[in-house]
Amino acid sequence: MSWVTDFAPERDDLDSCVTCGLCLPFCPTFRLTGDETASPRGRLAAILAVARGEQPVDERFDEMMSFCLQCRACEPPCPSMVPYGKIQERVRAELLVQRPSLRRFLRRLVLGRGLASPTMLRTAGIGVAVAQRLGLTRLVGGPTGRSLRALRRVSLPLRPTRGRSWEPRGTPVGTVALFSGCVMDVWFTPVHEALVDVLRVAGYRVVAPASQVCCGALAAHDGAAFDAVRMAAHNVRAFAEVDLVVVDAAGCGAHLRDYGHWVDGGAELAAKTVDATVLVARLLDDGALPELEGDRGEVAVQDPCHLRHAQRIVEEPRRVLRAAGYVPVEIDDLGLCCGAAGIYGLSYPDTSAELGRRKAAQVRDSGASVVASANPGCELQLRGHLDVGIEVRHPIELYRDALLDELTA
Template sequence: MPNPNLIQLLDNFDREEILNCMQCGFCLPACPTYRQTGKESASPRGRIALMKGVVDGQLNVDAEFEDNMYLCLGCRACETACPAGVPYGSLLETARDVVERNKKDIGEHSFLRDLLFEEIFPNPDRIDRLGTMLWASQTLGLQKLANKMGLINLLPRPMREMQSAVDQVASPWQRMKRESVIHPEPDASQNLRVGMFKGCIMDVMFFETNQATARVLTKAGCEVVFVEEQACCGALHAHSGEQNGAKELAKRNIEAFEAAGVDLIVNNAGGCGAALKEYHHWFHDDPQWQERAMKFVAKCRDANELAAELFSALEFRGELPGVRITYQDSCHLAHGQGVRAQPRQLLRSIPGVEYVEMMEADRCCGSAGIYNITNFDMSMEVLDEKMENVKSTSAHLVVTSNPGCLLQMRKGIQRAGCEGQMEAVHIMDLLDRVL
């Protein structure tokens, strides 16, 4: 049954930006899905043409349109390649929002989707409880038993495959005893009060990476505050066509960090950081919240940015003699935030290491939030191509700046048969190790 509200929904598209796409094709070689399929509809140029067709009433918001929008990884490499500066990521989010709101209007609800985006991700306590269940499963050996007995095969293939890349998560007691404020070392020369954006999944599955990030920043002279009232950044909502939910999470975070009275807001996940730095765009139609969002965005820094800025205060007390390191860019850190030089500067400064630049280091690894769950086969095709470049570096350590990339690179190492030869590690964990 046609949706009578569809015309109003289509007004959400920025027609001017759609028309700014010159259809030049510079984006094609930068697009992972176009490289894998060779299909015009799987390219940024093709998807924008489909959006224009929908806006002009020549195409329907149907299953084919939905499939083409969700095949995209959202890596935003096309934005870096685009000579016209078309904000493809924003257009994609709008397209997915139109798809999902249209489905809701015509009664095509997904119980699982509502559960994830309305009941789980917006509630840190529920994510924490799920983390405790995962910890118990690992600690009691249930995960290993399920693998050994074949019970793991009851899970959908993407979850079955990716669970092997998940390390032991922190215990609930470790998470509970964390100090809310971590003070800088006594002889520190800096005087910054930094709010740590800990993320939702990040703070459960990569709790120790958050702790490592805090230690690195305190060694640089920062007082690090874990603001308890914060929520999920909203990136998964925005990328999945749930823009209203994304805005509500953004409001919660803006209020929480306003109340915390911090000088800067720091995160260690490229995907989260890109969302945090774009909050003001989410409120383009709400002047009051946009003003508050702009003040929030002005304080946001990736941990690599701040560590590089305060580098003179960092003292390396360890070294990694003879260790070869390469760096895999987080798409949303490189293309979304433009942070490329700082992590490389930090890695090259570690005593004893040999830094090797990877060919096409900023090409997507195929993680893309939950893409390796929702589009597993395409994700693995992109990953396998990436691993050819990884292997050519002969690196011992593959360093990343995003938790999704970290899991994906671990999976890639497994698939490439390189276990025991190389290890994937988050840059903050590595810096903490040598500081």
């Protein structure tokens, strides 16, 4: 038996790999193990063997695929432009059907249903806020406990952005829609608020459509393809009336910009979606936002995989940080994954923790007391592995703080 779902990997995509191996040095799981079966080339060979009916979708195949972080670091160096992320999402859809398990079923419920439900998200947000105040997060062990303790203090009452709008400060120049996301809108609201502040100063009216839902990235990465399609279709409708959509979470942005693979109308939404650092860098270049005076010191830059590898966005976060008066410091890591990778830590806690420790060591070695990261999962992973005293902030927050300092000086 080969593939059984409508989401099977496309043969042309698989055949585009010329087995050159140029991707291998960039793959975190290959670097950790030195094992060809944990490399992009090895995984693609196994997927092709299944497509040809030469190999079953068995436990070994499942393990080879599931060990992949879906970080997409193998895509930029690939001379054949193999769409590895898309292939892997389709393999996961096959695994959900061909390798059913209770864990997969529960993950699908949470990622495919729970994250799309504003009620569930609000409940989770309030639950975490209460647990933080009662000190209960200390009682949770493992990677979940580490992530919970690494969360910012969640505000009570919650301050979700979905359904709200903000008027520009000064002369209006246009309207931009904010992609609120799922956990971003309950646990990372300060990042949204910073972005809204900056865009208002640049003259934008900001709207966060009430009918938007989770982007579906985590569902897609875990094989819940039908749920991912449903969420994508929902968002295509929610953002149909706007010309520009801004996203401040790298994982959501990468997935929205891949919507063309997922749903009719997805390519149109993808084309008008822009990462927050790209939009702010553009506004700086146009003179709509100021280059700020002052020396705020060094900031280590962590490149989220779904910003650097999936969207190829590297310069813009640094541009924004320089404009805020910081000196960006490279952590010289080839942009290797920090090990967060969505919910990877639940399945492979040791690998996730090892990558997290390595990334934290690189940040520490930089000597900076602040690290900038533009993705919520990376933020949690970094804070979970860093010493108290090294701040983890979104680049837009650092720019907003400097901007408000200047405006109120």
